[in-house]
Amino acid sequence: MILIWLIIIPFLGGIIAWYSDRLNTALPRWISLIALTFDFALLLALWFKPGIVLPPAGNLVQGSTMWLAELDRSWVPQLGISLHLAMDGLSLLLVLLTVFLGITAVASSWTEIQDRVGFFHLNLMWVLAGIIGVFLAMDLFIFYFFWELMLIPMYFLIALWGHENRFYAAVKFFIFTQVSGLLLLIAILGLYFIHARNTGVYTFDYLQLLGTYMQPATEFWLMLGFLIAFAVKLPVVPVHTWLPEAHTEAPTAGSVILAGLLLKTGAYGLLRFTIPLFPRAAFEFAPIAFVLAVIGILYGAVLAFAQTDLKRLVAYTSISHMGFVLLGIFAWNETALQGAVMQIICHGVATGALFILVGALQERIHTREMGRMGGLWATAPRIGGVALFFALASLGLPGLGNFIGEFLVLLGSFRVNIAAASVAAVGLIAATVYALWIIQRVFHGPNTFNWRMPDFRGREMIIMAAMIIVIVWLGLYPQPVFNKAGQALGNLQRSVDIIEIAKPRLSRAGDTRRGLSLFTDEAKRSRRIGTVPGVPMEAVNGR
Amino acid sequence: MGADDLLALLPLLVIAAASVVVMLAVAFYRKHMLTVQLTLGGLAIAFISLFAVASVVPRKVTPLIIMDSYALFYMGLIFAASFVVTILSYGYIEGREGRQDEYYILLLLATLGSAVLVSSNHFASFFLGLQILSISLYVLIAYFRVSELGNEAGIKYLILAASSASFLLFGMALVYAQLGTMEFSLIAQRSTAADMRSALLLAGLILITVGAGFKLAVAPFHMWTPDVYEGAPAPVSAFIATVSKGAMLALLLRYFTLVDIRTFGPLFPVFTAIAIASMFTGNLLALFQDNIKRILAYSSIAHLGYMLVAFLASGALAVAAVSYYLIAYFVAILGAFGVITLMSGKVKDADTLDEFRGLAGRRPWLSGIFTAMLLSLAGIPLTAGFIGKFYIVTAGVGSALWLLVLVLAVNSAISLVYYLRIVAALYARSLAEEAVAAPHLSLAGGIVMAVLTLLLVWLGVYPSPFIRMLQTTVARLI
Incomplete structure (x- = not known):
């Protein structure tokens, strides 16, 4: 359950921060800071969690011993979607980075943002919640869900609090990531149906989809769908053109999150999904x-x-x-x-x-x-x-x-x-x-x-x-x-x-x-x- | 016709009776509030009667009407949407000049026509339902005679709908001439025989497609949409966008589930072309609009294109996908038009982008709801539209319709530009002189919007119960 709390805390913190705006404009900043500190404490607890004896590296560890923490609940059983979150060392490091940079982002916009403070922090916290979700999701549908979820608040951060050319930059950012995201969705569904054809099981679960057998040509096209989505985020050169605009026009906190975290979701995707799946x-x-x-x-x-x-x-x-x-x-x-x-x-x-x-x-x-x-x-x-x-x-x-x-x-x-x-x-x-x-x-x-x-x-x-x-x-x-x-x-x-x-x-x-x-x-x-x-x-x- | 047959027809009878009751009530005692209450009562009873009918379905009542769980599901959707439209209309009409009460009779009749469409199993009931719906809409669109745009829209709709109806009739005649039946199931049966697949039959089906395409407002039969949406009163636009289109789509889905569209010569490419053209036309033209009603009109053209993707995928998954998308689309469109309705003054609808600029500062809740509706139309997570889009893409990929799915992906990105443009305007700083005193929000209107928003989020976050419902009702069609 600790994993879902990691996501829910910033999510709820954002809503409270948004509403507290009308009482006092300093309140959203404090609420965000407290929520993120709380998340950070949870992560430190996971870091130092005693009693987990990791087997020696080099052996493939399957099942629950593979994770520092895991949550697996059925969500839409008709379509084989489950709320499967899990954390291993890699996810832990990246989530720690997310929360750490989140705290610096809140602190660094303490005086910069004076306008619509509550709504700013709502977006900031929701972006962080989405990114944490991306790093924890072990079900491809849930992964795509969070992948898309983090975009809207990011769009708002750029479009509303950005600099001179903000609307253009925000829309460009959004279109690049959205198109590539839909290619990712199509590739995920392709994999889903191939797996179902092979085994008769309709599932989006990452561990079950690992090792799905397919024709080389099919594998190449599906790999490309996964690759493009992550390459746009990373960014890899021919599809990088959104980055200079978005980073430049975003407010400081937005740039910190873009450069520090959003790019990393691309790297994480390549590492966790593109290569192991194909x-x-x-x-x-x-x-x-x-x-x-x-x-x-x-x-x-x-x-x-x-x-x-x-x-x-x-x-x-x-x-x-x-x-x-x-x-x-x-x-x-x-x-x-x-x-x-x-x-x-x-x-x-x-x-x-x-x-x-x-x-x-x-x-x-x-x-x-x-x-x-x-x-x-x-x-x-x-x-x-x-x-x-x-x-x-x-x-x-x-x-x-x-x-x-x-x-x-x-x-x-x-x-x-x-x-x-x-x-x-x-x-x-x-x-x-x-x-x-x-x-x-x-x-x-x-x-x-x-x-x-x-x-x-x-x-x-x-x-x-x-x-x-x-x-x-x-x-x-x-x-x-x-x-x-x-x-x-x-x-x-x-x-x-x-x-x-x-x-x-x-x-x-x-x-x-x-x-x-x-x-x-x-x-x-x-x-x-x-x-x-x-x-x-x-x-x-x-x- | 036995007692069970009558029971099966109960929802249609209730709606027909409700319109008569409202008409009689209006003849003797004109009071806006009472009329609205009678209308809402009629719709509610009709909705409840669906559960009573559920025990006797599936049942064919005369060759014209088939009452099955599929029809009941769509009737439920239609009645619920009409219920919402009625509540929105009350706040909208109250205080306006002119007679108010006839509006609700027409609304009930239009609902009846739509309900007949979704349960029709025969060309005759198809045409009857369509005409009841269309004729009520002619009047509803031009209901406020002081509005020039409204009159123009009404005339435009009248001419185009009448001519498309003649296409439809001609098509039906051709099919009848070839196959000798007007019943869907028999048409399906006889047209599978290879020797029946003549040019005549095909021409008939294409003509029917034209007639239906007009009602669905898919490209290239979409020309009327923006003008009518803009000119019609906001609640009526909501009705056209949801109930009228949804009923027609449900009918097509029923028809082409019987007659497998994939095996039917050039029909499949024709529908593919229509879907692609609709997506591009709707989304590209919406980019250039400054009027929110027109933007929603173009976006609805694109949404019908999306639904056609799943429609073409065919199969149980596709039927469920179209139905889920339709629910999501109903909720979001009703919500969006609901916000426009609530924002509208007594003279003119609030529909320009400037009127919504900076709404978040003045009306945080209303603009939050509007944002949610628009994001749902754009297919963003946490809203119904996301699951709907996901479902449609799933159906498309499942049937390997790669071209359509890729076009959908591209279009979904294009559509974001104009949805986000509205959303960005909502949260922009408002122009100083633009501080129009927004009209007072009625309690009923507020409750309806809150319910729609909750539904939107529920559909987007925990879709499992809805999908289960679809699998036990709609998917039985297969």
Whole structure:
């Protein structure tokens, strides 16, 4: 039941916050903060929950022992829909990130939002509730339900409290995600009917749908439906154009949630659904994914460098960083996956912090144009210092969390595709250029416009301190995160291996994925004979 | 005709009697409140009688009418919708100039016509029901004679409906000439024989499709819709959008469940083309409107296109999907027009986008309800429309209608632009001079809107009981 409470608390908190508006405009902020703190406490309880002995990684764990917490209730039995929520280490990390960034989002809009405060917090809390639902859903219908649910409040956040060009940005964001969402729905239904045809059971349950057998062509098309939906969210380069607009026009809290969380739902979808449900098609697609990832890394970095609008610049860096996540996910070995998860978390925190900084600057000097800034360090040294820290985190300075993520992704993907990893590494250089460029243009040089502004004060310093601590902690001692994620990732990998082995078709991409094992004797031998590595001949011939 | 036959006809008899009672009451004692109460009473009794009838169905009463659980379900939907329309009409008409009471007689007659349509099993009852419905609507649309737009809409509807009815008659005649029967089940039986599939029969069916398409307002027979929706009084627009279209769709669904549309030559591509054209026409044209009634008119064209997708999927899943979508659509359209009705002054309907700008500041609850209705029409989670859309896509994918399903996906995204435009206007800052004193909200109107909203959320969050009901009533048609 704890899982449903994780969703209900922000949901109800939002409604109460909305209504409390008429009593006092400070009340919605406090109510939201309290609700999220409560959620956070629940999550910490799950993190430290004693008595759960996780079996050693590498074994596929099925059933209830697989999860830290689980809820499975029938919802629409006629159509095979059940309210199935479950949490493993991966979900736990992402939900923690959601609630943490949610708290910073509420805190960072404390003075920025003065208009329709109650309705703002309603939308903010509902977006968070939807995202938490996405990270917990283990029934594909429920997943789609939350996937769509989080869009409307996000639309409102951009369209009502955004900047100059907000309506255009909000509608563009909505249409991109909506079309891709419906493709996802069609693919889900395709899978649903194929599974029903194979087994006679109509169900949307993720665990039951895993390993559904289908023709390669069908598998490819369904995989594409899943992939496009998540690629739009991530975003992958040809379908990224909504991102700069939406991030730039959104209010600070909206940008934090967009960059920190909504993009991550795309990564999570790829990790949890696209590859495990359609492993063969996904691995055949992997080379293209690598190319797209590398293009995204470089393209995002180059375009970031070309921006004069500070917020837009930060938005483009997200495209670059998410390229690493895509690379890591499709490399699909333990190192790369751990790196991708780490990158997801650190990018969420660091970019969220950068958006809060940009928002704070805009609130003070009413511009985002870097041409109109300069020399701000002297008047606001704390803002400058914090900005320097997060710029360094963003460029991947060793000792900070982002470095761990990017390094592991490169390490893991090098074993799978040397070319992609090598070119992606160039992205790190580009990141250094734009990150330092921000600091130089905004905080150094002459203060030509004679800006005088108040520096960060208590509330803002607390937010920033919390985010800095997280980044440093993850940079110096990432092991707890690896432990939490490792079990979940191992499970995902094992389930894919089982599906692959169970089917009598040897996937070429599947071999490159195992990287070095290609060159072992066993792999050579089995390739010559045309069987699957690791499976005795009798097993194959017996089919 | 025995006692059971009469019992089976009870809902139709009650509605017919109610219209007579209202007419007599009006002849002797004109009081708006009393008329409304009699109308509501008649509809309520008719609704309750459905449960009494449930014990004797399915039953064919004369060759014309078939009372089965499918017909009872749709009658229930129609009576409930008319009930809502009546309550909304009371607040809308009260205080307006002119005679008020005849309106309700016409409304009851239109309801009767729709109820005959959903239970019809024969071309004669089909045509009779349709004409009772149409003729009542001519007058209802142009009911307030001071309204120029209303008169224009009434004339337009009259001419187009009459000509489409002649198409329909001609089509029926051709089918009769070929098959020698006007009963649906016999038509289905005889037309399966290969030698009966002549051009004549096909021409007849196409002509009937034209006539029905006009009533459904699917492209390319949709031209009248925006003008009529705009000109007609808001509650009447709600009635046309829901009851009149729903009844016709129910009839088509019954007919084409008997006659498998997939095996019937070019009929399937024709309906596919109509569905695609409706979705695109409705959604693209709605983008350019500033009048909310017109936007809803175009959006209803698109919604009928969506329903045709499931309609073409055929099978038990499809029938349930269409019916579920229809419930969701009824609730949302009645709610949306209900808000317009409640917002309307005594001279002119509140239907421009500017009149709704900043409504959230003045009327938070009403604008919240309107938002919910619009989001349901757009198919957003937590509302009935989401489950409805999901159901339709499920039916489409289940029958592998990939093209239609993809077109639906694209259109669903296009439609968001105009729904969200209205919603964004609701929550925008209101223009200072636009602070029109909104009319006082009647208690009955408020209760109706609250019930509709609760229903909308219930259908969207816990659809299981409704789906079970559909499976035990509507899906029995197969």
